[in-house]
Amino acid sequence: MQRIGVIGAGAWGTALAMAAARAGRDVVLQARETEVVEAVNNRHENSLFLPGIPLDPAIRATGSLSEAADADALLLVTPAQHLRAACRALRSDLKPGVPVIICAKGIEIETGSLMSEAAGAELGDQPLAVLSGPTFAAEVARGLPTAVTLAIADSEQGQALLTALGGRTFRPYLSDDLVGAQVGGAVKNVLAIACGIVHGRNLGDNARAALITRGLAEIARLGARLGARAETLMGLSGLGDLTLTCSSLQSRNMSLGAALGQGRSLDDVLGERRSVAEGVFTARAVTRLAADKGVDMPLCQAVDAVLNHGADLDDIIDALMTRPFKAETV
Ligand SMILES: NC(=O)c1ccc[n+]([C@@H]2O[C@H](COP(=O)([O-])OP(=O)(O)OC[C@H]3O[C@@H](n4cnc5c(N)ncnc54)[C@H](O)[C@@H]3O)[C@@H](O)[C@H]2O)c1
Ligand SMILES: O=P(O)(O)OC[C@H](O)CO
Numbered sequence: 001m002q003r004i005g006v007i008g009a010g011a012w013g014t015a016l017a018m019a020a021a022r023a024g025r026d027v028v029l030q031a032r033e034t035e036v037v038e039a040v041n042n043r044h045e046n047s048l049f050l051p052g053i054p055l056d057p058a059i060r061a062t063g064s065l066s067e068a069a070d071a072d073a074l075l076l077v078t079p080a081q082h083l084r085a086a087c088r089a090l091r092s093d094l095k096p097g098v099p100v101i102i103c104a105k106g107i108e109i110e111t112g113s114l115m116s117e118a119a120g121a122e123l124g125d126q127p128l129a130v131l132s133g134p135t136f137a138a139e140v141a142r143g144l145p146t147a148v149t150l151a152i153a154d155s156e157q158g159q160a161l162l163t164a165l166g167g168r169t170f171r172p173y174l175s176d177d178l179v180g181a182q183v184g185g186a187v188k189n190v191l192a193i194a195c196g197i198v199h200g201r202n203l204g205d206n207a208r209a210a211l212i213t214r215g216l217a218e219i220a221r222l223g224a225r226l227g228a229r230a231e232t233l234m235g236l237s238g239l240g241d242l243t244l245t246c247s248s249l250q251s252r253n254m255s256l257g258a259a260l261g262q263g264r265s266l267d268d269v270l271g272e273r274r275s276v277a278e279g280v281f282t283a284r285a286v287t288r289l290a291a292d293k294g295v296d297m298p299l300c301q302a303v304d305a306v307l308n309h310g311a312d313l314d315d316i317i318d319a320l321m322t323r324p325f326k327a328e329t330v
Contacts, residue, residue, distance in 0.1 A: 001164035002026055005071030007086055009036050009061060011137035011275065012103060013077035014046040018141045019170040020075075021056040023163075029061045030068035037061040049275065053141045069093035073101060073164060075131070076119065079276040080106025080186070083115050087122035094126055099157055101129040101150075105185035106278045107285035112292060114182045114226070127157060130178050131165075132185040133236035134244035136251070140170065147171040149237040151181035173236060180232025183223040187286055188242040189253045189279030190300045191215035195246040196257020197306070197313065203261075211299065212246050218297040220330045222286070225293045253279040266307055284308050298323070 004020040006013045009031030017029045031037050039047045040061035044054060062068055069090050078086045083104050094100070100123060102115045111118065116128050133148030140146050150165070150172040152158040158174045166172045175181055191211060198207045216239060223233045232238060245251045249258060256277045259269045266280070283304040290297040302320055305311035 001072040001160050003028070003071045004164065005068035005074045006030065006077060007065065007068055007074065007090065008077035008079075009033070009040065009046060009049065010077065010079070011046075011049045011141075012135075013075065014040075014050045014055065015135075015137035015141040016075050016077060016103060016131075016165075017059045018056060018143075019167065020165055021059050022143065022170065023165055023167040025164060027056075027059045028068045028071065029059055030065055031061050031063060034063060037063050050137060050141055053138060055141070065089055066093040070095075071098065073099050073161060075101045075103050077103040080104040080115060080278055081109060081281050084108065084113075084118040084122055087119050091123060094123065096125070097127065099127045099129050099152065099161065101131050101161070102182075103131045104278075105132060105182075105189060106282045107186050107289060109281055109285045109288075112285060112289040114179065114186070116178050116182060127152070127154060128178065129158070129161060130181040130237075131172070132181050132241065134240040136244070136248070138250070143169045145169050145171075147173060147236055147240075149173055149175050149181050149232070149235055151175040151178045151232075151237075153178070175232060175235070175237075177229045177232040179226050180223060180228030181237045183226060183228050184219050184233055184238030185241055186278075186282050187215070187219045187222065187300065188238075188245050189277070190283045190286060190303050191218075191242060191279075192245040192251050192253035193257035193260070193277075193279040193283070193307070194299055194303050196249075196251075196254040196259075197261040198257075199249070199254070200258035200261020201313070201317075203317075208246065212242060215246070215299050216242060217330045218295075218299055222290060222293070222295050222297065224330075225295050252277045256280070260306070260313070279303070280307055 129152035287304040
Protein backbone atom coordinates (compact mmCIF):
# COMPACT_ATOMS: atom_id res chain seq x y z
CA MET A 1 0.00 0.00 0.00
CA GLN A 2 2.33 2.72 -1.18
CA ARG A 3 -0.10 5.19 -2.71
CA ILE A 4 -2.72 6.71 -0.41
CA GLY A 5 -5.60 8.83 -1.69
CA VAL A 6 -7.37 11.22 0.69
CA ILE A 7 -10.83 12.50 -0.22
CA GLY A 8 -11.57 15.78 1.54
CA ALA A 9 -8.95 18.34 2.50
CA GLY A 10 -10.49 19.83 5.61
CA ALA A 11 -8.43 19.85 8.80
CA TRP A 12 -8.72 16.09 9.31
CA GLY A 13 -8.02 15.00 5.71
CA THR A 14 -4.96 17.24 5.72
CA ALA A 15 -3.74 15.88 9.06
CA LEU A 16 -4.21 12.29 7.88
CA ALA A 17 -2.30 13.13 4.70
CA MET A 18 0.55 14.24 6.99
CA ALA A 19 0.38 11.00 9.01
CA ALA A 20 0.54 8.92 5.83
CA ALA A 21 3.39 11.02 4.43
CA ARG A 22 5.30 10.57 7.71
CA ALA A 23 4.77 6.82 7.37
CA GLY A 24 6.57 7.02 4.00
CA ARG A 25 3.57 6.84 1.69
CA ASP A 26 2.93 8.77 -1.54
CA VAL A 27 -0.10 10.90 -0.76
CA VAL A 28 -2.63 12.54 -3.10
CA LEU A 29 -5.06 14.84 -1.29
CA GLN A 30 -8.31 15.79 -3.01
CA ALA A 31 -9.77 19.22 -2.17
CA ARG A 32 -13.00 20.83 -3.33
CA GLU A 33 -11.57 24.32 -2.96
CA THR A 34 -9.11 25.46 -5.66
CA GLU A 35 -7.45 27.75 -3.12
CA VAL A 36 -6.65 24.70 -0.96
CA VAL A 37 -5.15 22.84 -3.95
CA GLU A 38 -3.04 25.90 -4.73
CA ALA A 39 -1.94 26.52 -1.13
CA VAL A 40 -1.02 22.87 -0.45
CA ASN A 41 0.94 22.47 -3.71
CA ASN A 42 2.69 25.83 -3.77
CA ARG A 43 2.98 26.91 -0.14
CA HIS A 44 2.69 23.52 1.61
CA GLU A 45 0.00 24.80 3.92
CA ASN A 46 -3.77 24.35 4.11
CA SER A 47 -4.45 27.99 4.84
CA LEU A 48 -8.23 27.52 4.84
CA PHE A 49 -8.69 24.58 7.21
CA LEU A 50 -5.36 24.05 9.02
CA PRO A 51 -3.57 27.39 8.92
CA GLY A 52 -0.07 27.84 10.29
CA ILE A 53 0.98 24.19 10.14
CA PRO A 54 3.72 23.36 7.64
CA LEU A 55 2.86 20.37 5.44
CA ASP A 56 5.18 17.80 3.91
CA PRO A 57 6.06 19.17 0.46
CA ALA A 58 5.67 15.67 -0.98
CA ILE A 59 1.87 15.76 -0.39
CA ARG A 60 0.23 16.51 -3.72
CA ALA A 61 -3.18 18.16 -3.79
CA THR A 62 -5.66 17.82 -6.62
CA GLY A 63 -9.19 18.87 -7.41
CA SER A 64 -9.80 15.58 -9.19
CA LEU A 65 -11.56 12.71 -7.43
CA SER A 66 -10.34 10.15 -9.93
CA GLU A 67 -6.71 11.20 -9.51
CA ALA A 68 -6.95 10.71 -5.75
CA ALA A 69 -8.91 7.48 -6.17
CA ASP A 70 -6.06 5.94 -8.18
CA ALA A 71 -4.56 4.58 -4.95
CA ASP A 72 -3.83 1.41 -2.97
CA ALA A 73 -6.01 2.65 -0.09
CA LEU A 74 -8.45 5.54 0.12
CA LEU A 75 -9.26 7.68 3.15
CA LEU A 76 -12.76 9.21 3.04
CA VAL A 77 -12.66 12.43 5.08
CA THR A 78 -15.68 14.47 4.01
CA PRO A 79 -18.19 15.69 6.61
CA ALA A 80 -20.61 12.89 7.51
CA GLN A 81 -23.65 14.33 5.73
CA HIS A 82 -21.67 14.46 2.45
CA LEU A 83 -20.06 11.04 2.65
CA ARG A 84 -22.73 9.20 0.66
CA ALA A 85 -22.50 11.71 -2.21
CA ALA A 86 -18.70 11.37 -2.21
CA CYS A 87 -19.03 7.56 -2.45
CA ARG A 88 -21.45 7.92 -5.33
CA ALA A 89 -19.09 10.25 -7.15
CA LEU A 90 -16.13 7.91 -6.55
CA ARG A 91 -17.83 4.63 -7.40
CA SER A 92 -16.69 4.34 -11.02
CA ASP A 93 -13.08 5.28 -10.18
CA LEU A 94 -12.45 2.71 -7.46
CA LYS A 95 -10.32 -0.32 -8.23
CA PRO A 96 -11.82 -3.59 -6.92
CA GLY A 97 -10.37 -4.67 -3.59
CA VAL A 98 -8.94 -1.26 -2.65
CA PRO A 99 -9.94 -0.54 0.97
CA VAL A 100 -11.97 2.58 1.65
CA ILE A 101 -11.34 3.95 5.14
CA ILE A 102 -14.16 6.01 6.64
CA CYS A 103 -12.78 8.86 8.76
CA ALA A 104 -15.94 10.98 9.14
CA LYS A 105 -17.81 10.90 12.46
CA GLY A 106 -21.57 11.08 12.33
CA ILE A 107 -24.92 9.53 11.50
CA GLU A 108 -26.78 10.34 8.31
CA ILE A 109 -29.84 12.49 9.01
CA GLU A 110 -31.91 11.32 6.04
CA THR A 111 -31.60 7.60 6.75
CA GLY A 112 -30.22 7.15 10.28
CA SER A 113 -27.37 5.19 8.70
CA LEU A 114 -23.92 4.80 10.17
CA MET A 115 -21.24 5.93 7.73
CA SER A 116 -20.31 2.32 6.88
CA GLU A 117 -23.95 1.60 6.01
CA ALA A 118 -24.17 4.65 3.74
CA ALA A 119 -20.83 3.83 2.08
CA GLY A 120 -21.70 0.14 1.79
CA ALA A 121 -24.99 0.97 0.06
CA GLU A 122 -23.12 3.06 -2.53
CA LEU A 123 -19.93 1.03 -2.96
CA GLY A 124 -21.20 -2.56 -2.90
CA ASP A 125 -18.37 -5.05 -2.34
CA GLN A 126 -15.56 -2.54 -1.82
CA PRO A 127 -13.79 -3.39 1.47
CA LEU A 128 -14.59 -0.81 4.15
CA ALA A 129 -12.66 0.24 7.24
CA VAL A 130 -13.25 2.81 9.98
CA LEU A 131 -10.59 5.04 11.49
CA SER A 132 -11.69 6.82 14.66
CA GLY A 133 -10.36 7.96 18.02
CA PRO A 134 -9.25 10.94 20.11
CA THR A 135 -7.61 13.04 17.43
CA PHE A 136 -7.49 16.79 17.15
CA ALA A 137 -6.32 17.35 13.58
CA ALA A 138 -3.80 20.07 14.42
CA GLU A 139 -2.01 17.79 16.91
CA VAL A 140 -1.80 14.92 14.40
CA ALA A 141 -0.56 17.27 11.69
CA ARG A 142 2.13 18.59 14.04
CA GLY A 143 3.25 15.03 14.80
CA LEU A 144 2.15 14.93 18.46
CA PRO A 145 1.60 11.39 19.86
CA THR A 146 -1.83 10.01 18.95
CA ALA A 147 -3.55 6.62 19.01
CA VAL A 148 -6.63 5.55 17.05
CA THR A 149 -8.85 2.54 16.38
CA LEU A 150 -8.73 1.10 12.88
CA ALA A 151 -11.60 -1.32 12.32
CA ILE A 152 -11.82 -3.64 9.32
CA ALA A 153 -13.24 -7.14 8.79
CA ASP A 154 -10.25 -8.58 6.92
CA SER A 155 -7.34 -8.82 9.36
CA GLU A 156 -4.71 -9.19 6.60
CA GLN A 157 -5.83 -5.95 4.99
CA GLY A 158 -5.98 -4.46 8.48
CA GLN A 159 -2.34 -5.34 9.16
CA ALA A 160 -1.35 -3.81 5.83
CA LEU A 161 -3.20 -0.61 6.74
CA LEU A 162 -1.53 -0.40 10.16
CA THR A 163 1.84 -0.52 8.43
CA ALA A 164 0.80 1.90 5.73
CA LEU A 165 -0.54 4.60 8.07
CA GLY A 166 1.11 4.01 11.45
CA GLY A 167 4.34 5.50 12.67
CA ARG A 168 6.26 6.78 15.69
CA THR A 169 3.67 9.45 16.44
CA PHE A 170 0.53 7.89 14.99
CA ARG A 171 -0.41 4.54 16.47
CA PRO A 172 -3.44 2.67 15.08
CA TYR A 173 -4.92 -0.27 17.04
CA LEU A 174 -6.66 -2.96 14.99
CA SER A 175 -10.29 -4.00 15.57
CA ASP A 176 -12.90 -5.90 13.56
CA ASP A 177 -15.85 -4.06 15.16
CA LEU A 178 -16.86 -1.51 12.52
CA VAL A 179 -20.16 -0.65 14.21
CA GLY A 180 -18.54 -0.14 17.61
CA ALA A 181 -15.82 2.04 16.11
CA GLN A 182 -18.45 4.42 14.72
CA VAL A 183 -20.99 4.80 17.52
CA GLY A 184 -18.70 6.53 20.02
CA GLY A 185 -17.22 8.96 17.48
CA ALA A 186 -20.65 10.02 16.28
CA VAL A 187 -22.41 10.46 19.64
CA LYS A 188 -19.50 12.10 21.48
CA ASN A 189 -19.90 15.19 19.28
CA VAL A 190 -23.43 15.68 20.62
CA LEU A 191 -22.25 15.18 24.20
CA ALA A 192 -19.35 17.61 23.63
CA ILE A 193 -21.90 20.30 22.75
CA ALA A 194 -23.63 19.55 26.07
CA CYS A 195 -20.30 19.81 27.91
CA GLY A 196 -19.60 23.09 26.13
CA ILE A 197 -22.95 24.44 27.31
CA VAL A 198 -22.05 23.45 30.88
CA HIS A 199 -18.72 25.26 30.49
CA GLY A 200 -20.25 28.37 28.93
CA ARG A 201 -22.91 28.60 31.61
CA ASN A 202 -20.44 28.03 34.46
CA LEU A 203 -22.26 24.95 35.70
CA GLY A 204 -19.07 23.42 37.04
CA ASP A 205 -16.78 20.44 36.58
CA ASN A 206 -19.10 18.07 38.48
CA ALA A 207 -21.75 18.59 35.81
CA ARG A 208 -19.23 17.94 33.01
CA ALA A 209 -18.07 14.68 34.63
CA ALA A 210 -21.69 13.61 35.10
CA LEU A 211 -22.39 14.36 31.43
CA ILE A 212 -19.39 12.34 30.28
CA THR A 213 -20.38 9.37 32.44
CA ARG A 214 -24.09 9.33 31.73
CA GLY A 215 -23.28 10.17 28.09
CA LEU A 216 -21.13 7.06 27.95
CA ALA A 217 -24.15 5.11 29.24
CA GLU A 218 -26.15 6.47 26.26
CA ILE A 219 -23.37 5.42 23.87
CA ALA A 220 -23.33 1.96 25.48
CA ARG A 221 -27.11 1.57 25.16
CA LEU A 222 -27.18 2.62 21.51
CA GLY A 223 -24.06 0.59 20.74
CA ALA A 224 -25.57 -2.56 22.27
CA ARG A 225 -28.75 -2.08 20.23
CA LEU A 226 -26.76 -1.65 16.99
CA GLY A 227 -24.52 -4.65 17.64
CA ALA A 228 -21.33 -2.93 18.86
CA ARG A 229 -19.03 -4.73 21.28
CA ALA A 230 -18.86 -3.14 24.74
CA GLU A 231 -15.03 -3.31 24.78
CA THR A 232 -14.87 -1.16 21.62
CA LEU A 233 -16.97 1.51 23.31
CA MET A 234 -14.51 1.54 26.22
CA GLY A 235 -11.61 1.97 23.80
CA LEU A 236 -10.04 4.82 21.86
CA SER A 237 -13.00 5.37 19.52
CA GLY A 238 -15.45 5.42 22.45
CA LEU A 239 -14.39 6.52 25.90
CA GLY A 240 -11.11 7.89 24.52
CA ASP A 241 -12.74 10.26 22.06
CA LEU A 242 -15.56 11.18 24.43
CA THR A 243 -13.04 12.21 27.09
CA LEU A 244 -10.98 14.28 24.66
CA THR A 245 -13.84 16.09 22.98
CA CYS A 246 -15.68 16.83 26.23
CA SER A 247 -12.56 18.26 27.91
CA SER A 248 -11.08 20.77 25.50
CA LEU A 249 -12.23 23.95 23.83
CA GLN A 250 -10.02 22.88 20.91
CA SER A 251 -13.10 20.81 20.03
CA ARG A 252 -15.33 22.64 17.55
CA ASN A 253 -18.34 20.92 19.13
CA MET A 254 -17.45 21.82 22.70
CA SER A 255 -16.61 25.41 21.77
CA LEU A 256 -19.91 25.72 19.90
CA GLY A 257 -21.70 24.51 23.03
CA ALA A 258 -19.74 27.01 25.14
CA ALA A 259 -20.91 29.86 22.92
CA LEU A 260 -24.51 28.66 23.24
CA GLY A 261 -24.09 28.40 26.99
CA GLN A 262 -22.99 32.03 27.02
CA GLY A 263 -26.25 32.98 25.35
CA ARG A 264 -25.25 33.21 21.68
CA SER A 265 -27.56 31.81 19.02
CA LEU A 266 -26.71 28.75 16.92
CA ASP A 267 -27.07 30.68 13.65
CA ASP A 268 -24.70 33.31 14.94
CA VAL A 269 -22.03 30.79 15.91
CA LEU A 270 -22.33 28.74 12.72
CA GLY A 271 -22.33 31.91 10.63
CA GLU A 272 -18.80 32.79 11.66
CA ARG A 273 -17.32 29.32 11.04
CA ARG A 274 -16.15 27.52 7.95
CA SER A 275 -15.43 24.28 9.80
CA VAL A 276 -17.96 21.56 10.51
CA ALA A 277 -19.46 20.87 13.98
CA GLU A 278 -20.83 17.38 13.37
CA GLY A 279 -22.77 17.27 16.64
CA VAL A 280 -25.33 19.75 15.31
CA PHE A 281 -26.36 17.23 12.62
CA THR A 282 -25.79 14.09 14.67
CA ALA A 283 -28.01 15.42 17.48
CA ARG A 284 -30.97 15.29 15.12
CA ALA A 285 -29.93 11.99 13.52
CA VAL A 286 -29.20 10.13 16.74
CA THR A 287 -32.37 11.33 18.45
CA ARG A 288 -34.45 9.95 15.60
CA LEU A 289 -32.42 6.73 15.46
CA ALA A 290 -32.76 6.23 19.22
CA ALA A 291 -36.53 6.76 19.01
CA ASP A 292 -36.74 4.26 16.12
CA LYS A 293 -34.74 1.66 18.01
CA GLY A 294 -36.37 2.28 21.39
CA VAL A 295 -33.13 3.43 23.06
CA ASP A 296 -33.31 5.95 25.91
CA MET A 297 -30.90 8.86 25.20
CA PRO A 298 -32.13 11.85 27.25
CA LEU A 299 -28.89 13.86 26.99
CA CYS A 300 -28.72 13.63 23.19
CA GLN A 301 -32.43 14.39 23.02
CA ALA A 302 -31.90 17.48 25.18
CA VAL A 303 -29.10 18.75 22.93
CA ASP A 304 -31.31 18.18 19.87
CA ALA A 305 -34.18 20.05 21.53
CA VAL A 306 -31.92 23.06 22.16
CA LEU A 307 -30.19 23.04 18.76
CA ASN A 308 -32.98 22.06 16.44
CA HIS A 309 -36.29 22.69 18.16
CA GLY A 310 -35.88 26.03 19.90
CA ALA A 311 -36.02 24.67 23.46
CA ASP A 312 -34.98 27.02 26.25
CA LEU A 313 -31.60 26.06 27.70
CA ASP A 314 -32.48 26.60 31.36
CA ASP A 315 -35.79 24.72 31.04
CA ILE A 316 -33.99 21.79 29.45
CA ILE A 317 -31.28 21.66 32.13
CA ASP A 318 -33.97 21.82 34.81
CA ALA A 319 -35.97 19.07 33.12
CA LEU A 320 -32.92 16.80 32.98
CA MET A 321 -32.08 17.33 36.64
CA THR A 322 -35.64 16.78 37.89
CA ARG A 323 -36.30 13.45 36.15
CA PRO A 324 -37.30 10.65 38.57
CA PHE A 325 -34.33 9.20 40.49
CA LYS A 326 -33.22 5.80 39.25
CA ALA A 327 -30.63 3.07 39.65
CA GLU A 328 -27.19 3.67 38.13
CA THR A 329 -27.36 1.14 35.31
CA VAL A 330 -26.34 1.45 31.70
N1 LIG B 1 -10.84 18.20 12.58
C1 LIG B 1 -10.60 17.20 13.43
O1 LIG B 1 -9.89 17.34 14.42
C2 LIG B 1 -11.22 15.84 13.17
C3 LIG B 1 -10.68 14.74 13.81
C4 LIG B 1 -11.27 13.49 13.61
C5 LIG B 1 -12.36 13.36 12.77
N2 LIG B 1 -12.86 14.46 12.15
C6 LIG B 1 -14.01 14.25 11.25
O2 LIG B 1 -13.60 14.42 9.90
C7 LIG B 1 -14.70 14.87 9.11
C8 LIG B 1 -14.22 16.07 8.30
O3 LIG B 1 -13.96 17.12 9.21
P1 LIG B 1 -12.80 18.19 9.03
O4 LIG B 1 -12.42 18.63 10.39
O5 LIG B 1 -11.73 17.68 8.13
O6 LIG B 1 -13.58 19.34 8.25
P2 LIG B 1 -13.28 20.91 8.32
O7 LIG B 1 -14.30 21.51 9.20
O8 LIG B 1 -11.86 21.18 8.59
O9 LIG B 1 -13.57 21.36 6.83
C9 LIG B 1 -14.83 21.29 6.24
C10 LIG B 1 -14.76 20.24 5.13
O10 LIG B 1 -16.04 20.10 4.58
C11 LIG B 1 -15.91 20.08 3.17
N3 LIG B 1 -17.19 20.41 2.58
C12 LIG B 1 -17.90 21.55 2.72
N4 LIG B 1 -19.02 21.47 1.99
C13 LIG B 1 -19.02 20.24 1.39
C14 LIG B 1 -19.90 19.58 0.50
N5 LIG B 1 -21.02 20.14 0.07
N6 LIG B 1 -19.55 18.34 0.07
C15 LIG B 1 -18.42 17.74 0.49
N7 LIG B 1 -17.55 18.34 1.33
C16 LIG B 1 -17.85 19.57 1.77
C17 LIG B 1 -14.81 21.07 2.88
O11 LIG B 1 -14.30 20.90 1.59
C18 LIG B 1 -13.83 20.66 3.97
O12 LIG B 1 -13.09 19.55 3.56
C19 LIG B 1 -15.82 15.17 10.10
O13 LIG B 1 -16.73 14.10 10.12
C20 LIG B 1 -15.12 15.28 11.45
O14 LIG B 1 -15.94 14.91 12.54
C21 LIG B 1 -12.32 15.69 12.32
O1 LIG C 1 -13.27 19.48 16.91
P1 LIG C 1 -14.29 18.40 17.00
O2 LIG C 1 -15.28 18.62 18.08
O3 LIG C 1 -14.92 18.14 15.66
O4 LIG C 1 -13.52 17.06 17.41
C1 LIG C 1 -12.45 16.64 16.63
C2 LIG C 1 -12.18 15.16 16.81
O5 LIG C 1 -13.31 14.40 16.44
C3 LIG C 1 -11.72 14.80 18.20
O6 LIG C 1 -11.41 13.42 18.24
